[in-house]
Amino acid sequence: MAPPRSTTHRPGPARRSTLGAALAAVLALTACTSAESPAGPTTDSSTAGDSAALTAGRCAENKAAGAITYVTGYQWQSSAGILEEVAADELGYYADLCLDVTIQPGTGDTAQNASLVAAGTAQVTTVGSEAEILTARAGGSDVTGIATLGHVPIATLMTMPDVTDLQQLEGTTLGQKGGLPPPLRAMLVNKGVDVESIKQVVVGFDPSVLPRGQVQSLTGYKSNEPALLADAGEQITQWDPEDAGVTGSFAAMAVNPDFLSEHPTAAQDFLRATLRAFAYCQGRAQECVSFAAARDQTGGYDVDHNLDVWETEQRLVTSATPPGTPRGYLDPAKTRAEAADVVASGLLDPDPDVEAAFDDSVLAEVYHGETVVWPVP
Numbered sequence: 001m002a003p004p005r006s007t008t009h010r011p012g013p014a015r016r017s018t019l020g021a022a023l024a025a026v027l028a029l030t031a032c033t034s035a036e037s038p039a040g041p042t043t044d045s046s047t048a049g050d051s052a053a054l055t056a057g058r059c060a061e062n063k064a065a066g067a068i069t070y071v072t073g074y075q076w077q078s079s080a081g082i083l084e085e086v087a088a089d090e091l092g093y094y095a096d097l098c099l100d101v102t103i104q105p106g107t108g109d110t111a112q113n114a115s116l117v118a119a120g121t122a123q124v125t126t127v128g129s130e131a132e133i134l135t136a137r138a139g140g141s142d143v144t145g146i147a148t149l150g151h152v153p154i155a156t157l158m159t160m161p162d163v164t165d166l167q168q169l170e171g172t173t174l175g176q177k178g179g180l181p182p183p184l185r186a187m188l189v190n191k192g193v194d195v196e197s198i199k200q201v202v203v204g205f206d207p208s209v210l211p212r213g214q215v216q217s218l219t220g221y222k223s224n225e226p227a228l229l230a231d232a233g234e235q236i237t238q239w240d241p242e243d244a245g246v247t248g249s250f251a252a253m254a255v256n257p258d259f260l261s262e263h264p265t266a267a268q269d270f271l272r273a274t275l276r277a278f279a280y281c282q283g284r285a286q287e288c289v290s291f292a293a294a295r296d297q298t299g300g301y302d303v304d305h306n307l308d309v310w311e312t313e314q315r316l317v318t319s320a321t322p323p324g325t326p327r328g329y330l331d332p333a334k335t336r337a338e339a340a341d342v343v344a345s346g347l348l349d350p351d352p353d354v355e356a357a358f359d360d361s362v363l364a365e366v367y368h369g370e371t372v373v374w375p376v377p
Contacts, residue, residue: 054376058265059098065259065266068101069122074108074205076292078306079223080149080278080313081126081251083288088277090291097269097376105295108205109178114141114254123259124270128155130249130335131182131342134352143254145358147271147328149278150313151320153241153248155181157188158210158218158225161237166191175203175215183241183248184219186341190244195345210236223312227305247337251317253328260359268365269376275328276372278314285310326367330360 054062072082085103088094094101104122106113113125114136127133133145163169166188174180180200188195203209203218207225210218211234220226222240229236241248253271260267281288285307293301321327335354342348366372 054098058269058376061263061265062098062269063100065123065263066100068099068124068259068266068270069104070101070270071104071113071116071122071125072106073110073113073126073128075105076296076301077224078289078292078310079221079251080310080317081253083292083310084274084278084281085126086292086295087281087288088273091277091280093273093277094270097273099266099270099273101270103295111136111139111141111179114143117254117256118142120256120258122256124253124255124267126251126253128181128250128252129153129183129338130252130358131338131347133252133254133357134339134342134354135182135348136254137357138348138352142257144257144260145252145254145330146260146267146360146362147253147275148249148330149251149253149317149328151249151329151331151334152316153181153183153246154221154223154250154313154316155183155241155248156220156222156226157184157239158207158220158229158236159216159239160210161235163216163237166193166239169217170194170197172216173199173201173214174217174219175209176200176219177205178202181219182342182345182347183246183338185347186246186345187239187241187244189345190246190341208232208234210234222316223309227308227312231305246341247334248341249334249338251313255362260362264362267362271328271362272366272372272374272376275366276374278317278327279372281310282314282318285314324370326363326370328363328366330358330363332358 070085072085073079076082076086089101089103106125110127110132114127114132116122117125118141127136130145130148133143136143170193185195201215203215207218207220207229209215211229218225226236226238255267289303289306289310292306293303317327321329332354335358339348339352339354343350343352
């Protein structure tokens with residue numbers, strides 16, 4: 001196991017079995033279409049396709065879905081699962097596909113977002129991980145995962161450098177954002193920590209509570225809090241789940257299953273436009289972050305920090321996507337491994353129904369190989 005990192009710098013860089021067959025079908029359908037590679041920017045936004053790219057019938061189907069509300073994970077932060085949706089809206093990609101999309105800023109409580117989607121108050125959201133989709137379903141929120149951008153844990157646990165063994169946290173206070181992320185709980189259990197002995201308190205997104213001693217450990221995201229603390233001159237130790245053998249993921253898109261069933265083309269084209277925007281933003285980070293900054297109403301949007309967030313997360317997404325695999329792919333074996341870690345941590349009952357929780361048929365309609373199909377055939 002790799003040792004925890006002392007950090008004083010910005011961090012660097014359903015129908016599950018149908019994916020192969022469905023991708024082959026898309027290949028046949030799209031042989032004569034133009035497309036954009038998700039590996040980087042290809043088409044300038046001024047020449048992007050418009051609603052004429054759709055047949056009148058498909059446009060009518062998408063319009064019949066009505067207003068689609070997407071809830072972000074946390075406000076307008078330039079994270080994967082937020083920035084590409086904002087960009088798709090700003091660039092007109094959703095409108096191009098006859099979709100009426102409203103993006104609603106979330107509070108950081110992704111379990112609440114899943115509840116909103118399950119209730120039909122919103123139709124789509126991105127939660128912290130595939131494990132969060134499983135725990136949401138176990139808690140009564142019926143949502144379906146349709147794509148996962150990151151196939152490595154994004155969550156990290158931070159302590160001050162005097163903590164050299166996680167068992168030292170027993171009897172101390174842990175700060176979290178509404179729930180202990182499943183990969184972090186699994187990590188603590190794997191390291192022999194009595195999690196129930198730790199007092200958990202909900203804290204905001206100001207990580208200075210850790211060096212001030214208000215908490216002895218703090219949950220966060222690899223792309224966010226460590227950089228903020230480094231900028232403040234604080235030295236911390238990061239404890240990452242993968243170093244403890246924990247499988248994880250991040251930026252898992254969840255939809256309302258009734259919405260998916262009743263409006264399949266709208267779900268497909270929402271994902272299509274979103275993934276196209278992800279590719280666009282990989283090569284135009286400044287422009288895309290400016291889209292998010294313009295929506296922030298606090299007056300304190302840190303553009304440089306949000307650029308760091310985006311660049312870190314898009315690199316994690318890219319590095320965890322095997323060559324020849326479409327971005328956002330679902331891997332049932334990895335999902336089962338992630339579920340097993342969560343079950344072992346005591347957060348889920350044994351054997352959650354992974355197959356029922358995810359549907360790869362939506363993603364299969366979006367790609368021609370590794371390329372987002374645009375315009376729609």
